[in-house]
Amino acid sequence: MTTTVAPTSAASAPPGKSAGKSGRPKAAKLFRMLPLSPAIGLMLVFLAGPIIYCLYAAFTNMALTGTGAANVKFVGLDNFRKAFGSGAFTNAIWLTLVFTLISAIIGQNTLGLGLSLLMRRSTKVVRNFVGTAVIGAWVLPEVVAAYLLSAFFNDEGTLNVMLHAVGLPGQDWLYAAPIIAVSLANIWRGTAFSMLVYSAALSEVPKEIEESAEMDGASGYRRLLFVTLPMISRAVMTNLMLITLQTLSVFGLIYAMTRGGPGTKSQTLPLYMYEQAFSFSQIGYGTAIALVMLAIGAVFSLIYLRGLNSEAA
Amino acid sequence: MIARDRISKVVGNLVLLAIGVLFVLPLLWVLFASINRTAGLRVEFPTHPTLGNFKAVLNTDTTYRPVLNGIVLCGGAALLTMICAVLAAYPLSRFKSKFNRPFLLTVLFCTGLPITAVMVPVYGLFVQLNLVDTLGGTIMFMATASLPFAIWLTKTFMDGVPISLEEAAWVDGAGNMQALARIVLPLMWPGIAVVLIFTFIGMWGNFFVPFMLLLSPERLPASVSIFTFFGQYGEPNYGQLAAYSLIYTMPVLLLYLLLSKKLGGAFALGGAIKG
Numbered sequence: 001m002t003t004t005v006a007p008t009s010a011a012s013a014p015p016g017k018s019a020g021k022s023g024r025p026k027a028a029k030l031f032r033m034l035p036l037s038p039a040i041g042l043m044l045v046f047l048a049g050p051i052i053y054c055l056y057a058a059f060t061n062m063a064l065t066g067t068g069a070a071n072v073k074f075v076g077l078d079n080f081r082k083a084f085g086s087g088a089f090t091n092a093i094w095l096t097l098v099f100t101l102i103s104a105i106i107g108q109n110t111l112g113l114g115l116s117l118l119m120r121r122s123t124k125v126v127r128n129f130v131g132t133a134v135i136g137a138w139v140l141p142e143v144v145a146a147y148l149l150s151a152f153f154n155d156e157g158t159l160n161v162m163l164h165a166v167g168l169p170g171q172d173w174l175y176a177a178p179i180i181a182v183s184l185a186n187i188w189r190g191t192a193f194s195m196l197v198y199s200a201a202l203s204e205v206p207k208e209i210e211e212s213a214e215m216d217g218a219s220g221y222r223r224l225l226f227v228t229l230p231m232i233s234r235a236v237m238t239n240l241m242l243i244t245l246q247t248l249s250v251f252g253l254i255y256a257m258t259r260g261g262p263g264t265k266s267q268t269l270p271l272y273m274y275e276q277a278f279s280f281s282q283i284g285y286g287t288a289i290a291l292v293m294l295a296i297g298a299v300f301s302l303i304y305l306r307g308l309n310s311e312a313a
Numbered sequence: 314m315i316a317r318d319r320i321s322k323v324v325g326n327l328v329l330l331a332i333g334v335l336f337v338l339p340l341l342w343v344l345f346a347s348i349n350r351t352a353g354l355r356v357e358f359p360t361h362p363t364l365g366n367f368k369a370v371l372n373t374d375t376t377y378r379p380v381l382n383g384i385v386l387c388g389g390a391a392l393l394t395m396i397c398a399v400l401a402a403y404p405l406s407r408f409k410s411k412f413n414r415p416f417l418l419t420v421l422f423c424t425g426l427p428i429t430a431v432m433v434p435v436y437g438l439f440v441q442l443n444l445v446d447t448l449g450g451t452i453m454f455m456a457t458a459s460l461p462f463a464i465w466l467t468k469t470f471m472d473g474v475p476i477s478l479e480e481a482a483w484v485d486g487a488g489n490m491q492a493l494a495r496i497v498l499p500l501m502w503p504g505i506a507v508v509l510i511f512t513f514i515g516m517w518g519n520f521f522v523p524f525m526l527l528l529s530p531e532r533l534p535a536s537v538s539i540f541t542f543f544g545q546y547g548e549p550n551y552g553q554l555a556a557y558s559l560i561y562t563m564p565v566l567l568l569y570l571l572l573s574k575k576l577g578g579a580f581a582l583g584g585a586i587k588g
Binding site for chain 1: 341346400423424425433456489514524554558
């Protein structure tokens with residue numbers, strides 16, 4: 001299996017046919033782009049469509065029941081005023097930040113990098129065992145992972161059994177520290193992705209460079225910081241962005257573990273949006289929250305694109 | 314120096330092993346509970362191991378139909394994704410056009426959008442188009458949601474196939490689609506398989522999309538119907554839940570094993586993603 005990565009920028013498409021026949025009529029050029037149309041069609045209807053719909057509905061009082069159901073009215077920025085004035089919304093924003101910071105940026109990213117660094121110098125048996133365990137957690141369906149970890153963090157669960165064994169007090173983690181529990185669950189489930197990205201990046205760092213740094217007397221820590229990490233900075237950037245974006249939209253894992261509770265102690269933005277739009281039938285308000293999430297995602301996505309572009313230039 | 318190297322290697326292996334054990338621990342509960350008739354949330358090896366839980370859930374309503382629905386839904390959506398992605402990747406990878414760069418940037422941008430956030434408007438759209446609770450509509454949406462990433466990965470794999478062979482075919486008068494089907498696809502099938510399998514695995518585990526777009530119990534895939542174990546009547550039957558979880562997980566585990574035996578497993582994916 002080849003993992004060679006060809007140049008990513010479109011500008012580097014092979015010259016071949018196109019260069020030789022640059023004088024072709026416009027129609028023929030359009031014709032050879034035709035295979036793109038199924039993909040473009042689907043994305044226009046099912047991705048661009050909803051986003052445009054979102055831009056409209058977020059400024060209305062649309063609802064499934066009550067006045068907003070009978071006649072949909074334009075309400076300007078009311079939904080956003082309501083959101084930013086509401087304690088539940090700021091709570092959700094805050095929890096989403098904590099969840100993303102702990103589980104993605106600190107947890108998955110650092111653990112994934114650590115694992116891939118350690119795996120380079122480890123024995124084959126150990127490497128295979130750890131790789132299988134970590135990837136296994138990733139391949140498991142979201143809801144199954146959620147049940148496993150609910151049981152793990154439960155009052156009588158494995159974690160408490162282990163804590164009691166070493167004489168530490170246990171507690172029902174899903175009640176005592178729900179956001180920490182779901183963050184750890186997300187680390188368990190998502191670390192494989194970072195590990196794979198970093199393993200691929202590290203496999204392309206020439207051994208000679210690190211060896212020569214070692215000859216020059218650089219310690220392991222300094223070698224990592226000044227030699228290895230700068231060489232995989234592009235992968236770090238890609239990975240951080242992708243896992244941040246994935247983590248922002250985690251729904252099933254938290255929903256199946258805590259339903260956002262107890263109370264609203266683990267109600268991140270996607271769960272808050274779901275509750276408002278469907279449990280309380282406030283579609284207009286729900287789409288306004290969706291728009292806020294889309295905006296956050298768009299900003300991260302643009303930063304990521306800029307990063308890729310400047311690296312490629 | 315050599316001794317220090319050896320020590321650091323041993324320590325590294327031990328740390329790795331410890332992390333691996335931590336990743337395996339949560340799995341113990343599901344394994345033990347599935348063969349325990351009176352399982353709770355406590356981790357304990359059953360005194361009388363039994364296959365009763367598996368027997369109890371292996372019936373049409375609980376297991377066969379949801380799993381079949383899942384195969385139709387995720388299989389259909391993954392195939393649709395792959396066909397569209399291969400078709401789209403070909404001109405992007407092979408021809409120079411002013412259109413390529415903006416299109417690829419848009420695709421990359423879309424991979425970043427939180428699909429969860431789109432679900433409320435998608436539900437609205439489905440109501441307008443009368444697509445709520447239809448397998449066809451859900452398949453099309455699931456395919457669209459994974460399309461940006463699939464196009465990106467497929468193009469990366471396709472860029473790795475040298476263009477010289479196609480040039481020979483073009484000279485011999487083959488059309489683009491013929492060249493794609495006869496030359497490019499056979500050369501890049503491992504990449505295609507990697508993208509296809511990971512698309513399927515992602516969809517198989519996806520809970521939110523079918524949860525929102527499908528309503529009738531007889532259309533729900535396994536990822537959603539698992540919630541029926543938590544009925545209105547208090548404590549679920551944990552033993553059966555565990556057995557069902559294992560059965561539901563089996564297809565993706567088998568697919569993943571196939572992938573690792575033949576194609577270098579998930580590490581092939583890492584190579585394509587890292588950019």
